Amino acid sequence: MTQDSHPTPLPPRPFALERFYARWEFDVAHNLSASDVEPVGLGELLALADAESAALWDGLRLGYTESAGHPLLRWEIARLYERAVPEDVLTFAGAEEGILLTAAALVGAGEHVVVVAPVYQSLHDVARARGADVSLVWLDPDRGWELDVDRVIAELRPSTRLLVVNFPNNPTGALPEEAEFRRLHSACAERGIRVFSDEVYRGVELDPGRKLPAAADLGDRDISLGVMSKAYALAGLRIGWIVCRDRDVLRRVAALKDYTTICSSAPSEILSIMALRAGPTLLERSREIIRENLALWADFADAHPERIRWTPPRGGTTVFPALAGRDTDAFCERLAAEDGVLLLPGSMFDLPGEHFRAGLGRRGIGTGLNLLSERLRRAGR
Ligand SMILES: Cc1ncc(COP(=O)(O)O)c(C=O)c1O
16 A cells, blocks of 8 residues: 555454443443543533633534644643644544544555554554454453563564554553653654554543553654543543644645545544643542542452462553453452443454453442442352
8 A cells, every 4th residue: 555545444353342331321320430530521621611711611602623633732732742743633523533534545455564462442443454464462461461572672574664652552551761751762763663652541540650651752653542532531522633743644634634534523622621720639539539449459359369360460451360260251240230220341442351450530430339349249159
């Protein structure tokens, strides 16, 4: 495939996690597995608005907007990065459209892509559907989901076009040391391999000092993916973005966006400007909810030492414990159907067996955790 062709994405495998949620998410009483944060209410957000964004909201006309994104929104997004300017930003309907279109624009048949796993399915399956040869390098559960940079480097080939990473990681909460992340980035840069860094959980590190540099700041060819859904707790806005200082990348991805959403939702753009201007308040709100829930999950793990093995997360909104001796596909089905409690089986991340994803972002998880505890106690008798 040549760089100038405009590939049409092929349908990838069904998205296991999204299909699982389509079945259960809106029917269960206790979703203990969500990766987003307790959504901010519209009134709550409007109350945080500065004068300019409040006036934009009051005067909003519901027409098409600029296809690369509202100029003020691109400006606010660029401010999140050290080296980006608004022209380096392209907005999407959520991060998901950004993943689909970036992979479709940059990856062709026969090319090699390395993806650090476990990871959100589209981050490897879109490339696979493009006909790429995808190598997964797994974080190691026996070493606390640590990233082994040398193992990733060993997978890089002359045909490797892209390295895909997601830190803080969904589902494990893993977050490498900055020096290791930089070492991995340098190894890719030396080989001319672009890094596609899914940074949708950036900003919710448990130790704020552990925040990694953005890929788009580290290299002028590399791509950072961001979104309002996770750290900012505004998934319903469906606003995501990529930042890349290589304008050719933005041009190629934007050419595909003309065939999907054309431009972003006008109300969502203004609400996102408002939210980014109130960013520190929203991020602290998210971190506080996560810290409280992490304490509840730690108590839960302590109460079931014979059943639960886990590595506490370093960042993000999820954790990926193991339920000793259990097939979590069957367990999660019964838990949802009989107790109305939703956990996500590890098979949704191509890791069938004992692991399950728990979410740390939603408020009011106590009753669901109690029901889960009771089920484990009953099963232990
Ligand atoms: C790592 C990662 N990237 C991208 C997405 C997609 O984000 P959005 O739903 O905002 O499009 C998700 C959603 O869970 C995710 O976990």
